[in-house]
Amino acid sequence: MKRPAAGTIPDEPGSYQFKDRHGRVIYVGKASSLRQRLSNYFQNPKNLHPRTAQMVETAETVEWTIVRNEVEALMLEYSLIKEHDPRFNVRLRDDKSYPFLAVTADDQWPRAVVMRGRKKKGTRYYGPYAHAYAIRDTLDLLLRSFPIRTCSQNKFNEHERLGRPCLLFHIEKCAGPCVGEIEEMEYRQLVTELCQFLDGDTDEIVDRLEADMREAATSLEFEQAARLRDRLEAVRKAIAKQQMVADKNEDLDVFGIADDELEASVQVFYVRKGRVVGRKGFILDKVEELTPGKMIDRILESMYGEEPVVGVPKQVLVPYEPDDRETYEQWLEMIRGSRVQVRVPQRGDKRSLLETVTRNAKEEFTRHRMRRATDHNTRSRALTELQHALDLPEAPLRIECYDMAHLQGTDYVGSMVVLEDGLPAKREYRRFKVNTVGGEVVGGGSDDYAAMAEVVRRRLQAYLDDRDRPIDERSGPQDEDAPSKQRERKPGKFAYPPQLLLVDGGKGQVSATQRVVEELGLADEIPVAGLAKRFEEVYVPGRSEPIEIARGSEALFMLQRIRDEAHRFANTFHGERRSKRMTVSALDGIPGLGEVRKKKLVKAMGGVNAVKKASLDELQAHSFLPDAVAEAIHTKFHA
Template structure:
């Protein structure tokens, strides 16, 4: 890569992006001064750290975007990393989905539940927790004191319809709002009390229960007093599960890090009101060379850029100062709306707590190393074996596999799955609905799919880098088709017609004897039965088959479940759902008269006419389909 002309790089804050020969972003960075930072890359490669030197050698161009200040540069860098996922940037490799305790505050009758995955609007979260069973045990204890519903919406409506509560209502673990056994005001109070308790405000709850128990005993209501005593015991057990580690007024996030040359394990304890209310752990792949200070900065970005479920703390404890503590404090203050400190505890309880969290990170790193050693070695061995056994010019770091699926020629579909570095890259999977093949012809279907895929690649290759969509921008190091010699010949013919036969190696995998066929070789290559290379090809082939079957079933199910109400102008999914619900089903809609349909105040007359015409044919002339609805007497 050539250095940009002198004086063209601005001396201002911004983000820079290195790109490879295909225009793919391979590294994103940020800088207070783009000129000073980029000049560090254009020196003798021997003076650069090995992975940085490899990145510069891979890059073809460098671009940059100027911003007003270093906080904006930090935010822009993170957005670009999320968008492009550059191969030389550090990345989160642990995909564990942690469970949260959640309350659906936007519901008429909020529901407590255990949730995973992406966060939803109108839901309050507590956690994350290390294990789902820990949340369920805590929730089971708290329902005796705060009996809010945990049932699904369907179950709630079912019991509302039959007028009887479920078992939880009978054993007093639910206040049974489905049968109006509790007023809306009292139910909202229960939700608010449970929320305060989960926020760490436990003393008031305990005092209230103790006072109610004494009052009940004083009025000789011993049965009620006994129930309150049991509830108090449940609350105290739940409190014991929340370890007290700081003063009640303190909100902390404590970050522990343990790392080696390749990866870093991170553990985070969330402390609210002095109690540990959640924890989270993840692993960072150190693709670039990082100092301890830079690693802390990357951890802070990944942890807080997407709004955390528990909000932002007042203090973040880290094991070592970041590369720019002032930058991260200003960024967090801007996100929180008030002061946030990032500091390293030197002594006392907070230092002890940080050491505990760091010890958790060290133990997780040891466990991860054991998993990593076996997995990474197996993947590297598989790629090397494929290169050797199939006579490939280089190890197939990107493999694409294609498969077809249909039933007697109907709902014909094709699939393309992508494996990079021996791991599935699901973001680049593609599905094809066959357009030009009539009947049962796998060879013609395979030809259509491969032609569409590689024509798109050729078009994107000729497109300026800034205008590429990225869907088919990169060629595979190995193209695999599911089948025998017939499918292989189709793939070879398509690549020859497009002029790609010298650029893209191709092979087919026959399922009967797990034989690999190569162009120009009459006999198949038989990979050793227990080899990692064969195992990798089998997994790729099975994944492409699964992906194709899934898409085929979707299309078939969609076709078989089509309704008479589909494709009616003006009747979208929302109106259709409301129409079916109000009239009592699709059959009821079919039986409805034109006057009934027009009588629905929210349904335009034109749409009502279109529904009636779709079901019954054009209305009689006396029905006046275009008459406007009258208002008033």
């Protein structure tokens, strides 16, 4: 990579983006002084961290955007990372969707429900919880004290129409709003009290229930007093389930980290009003050079960059000091609207709490490594074996495999499946309808080769089109007020080339594919191989004999796995197309001829062929068929 001319890099805060030769953003960073930060990259590569050196070697250009201060640089960096997902920036992986206890506050009759995934406006969320059953256990206790509905809207409407409540009303876990057993204002009060309880305001609710119970007993309303006693007992059980870890007036987010050279396990406990109200964990991929402080930077950006569901607390406890604590505190204060402190507790209860969360992170990291140890090592070994066996310039981190499917030459389809770092990348899978293999395709080897060539050509041509298109033409509609460096869009769906292009087949399929690669001028960039089913032999262009890859080796197993996945994906698509074609009738699409008339007409005339041959008078003779529809049918088959 060529260093920018001396004096051209500004000594001001901003965000910088390294790009590869195709214009793709591969790394995004921020700096209080762009000149000082970028100068660190242009030194002897031996002095750089290996990951940083690899990034600089891959980069072709570097660009930057100047902003007014370090907080704006942080915000711009986050938005660019989210937009471009650069390959050399840290990635936070969360392989599960954590459940929340949600209260649909904007509904006329709000309900409590377990929710996952995308958050909705007008709904209040509490958690996240480690498991859905933890929410249901808590909710089961709370409904005895705050009996709001948990049913779906369809079920609510059904019981409202029937005028009879469901079982939950009879066991006193619902106030029965569907049948008018409670006024709306009184129901809203229950919802408010439930939300207060979940927010941690428990003392006021306990005091009020105790006072109401004593008043009912004094008034000799013993049944009401007993019900209030049961509600109070349920509330106290729910409070006991919420672990008290800090003073009642404290709101904290506590981060614990356990890591090695490649990954880190992060656990966060959400503490509100002194009680743990939720927790979350994820794995961080160290694809860039990370000091402990910079790792905290990345974690804070990921946790608070989107609108936090449980909000930003007054204090954020972390195991290491952020590289630029003051900037991150200013940023969090902008989100919260009041002062936020990011600090490393040194002693006392908060230090003990941080150690507890860190122990959770270590235990989760141990479980993660046990789950992935064999898999991770196996995939790395398989990719290295493939590199050596096929004489590839680098380990094939992106492998694409292609397969064809048809039935006696009809409904030809192709599939493309992708392995990234040895794992299926299903978001990258693609399906192809084959259009030009001899018109009406008939079976035979040459047709298979031509179909494979068409699919590969379309995929690689799309890659070339995206690669060679100027950045300005990729951008689409732009906001003229936005900085020019922010206007770029993500690359197209075929923007990344394979480091190994694998086809399902032997020498014939490999030769046909290699001809396409050579025609498009990609022979030096994209290696081709084929896996033949008969003896699981691997063929490469220019070699008549198969390459010997030891049976039972991890490399051969990986090739078999992606080949079988491509075969499954192609056959699934082929089955869908055949089913659709077989259910299509010649009478479909005629204006005015719906399903009922179609069935009547076919039955009356003795079949579809009779309808196709019928004269206009014969069609108009049927009383259920308007003249305009009869004319449309006749025109379609006699035009």
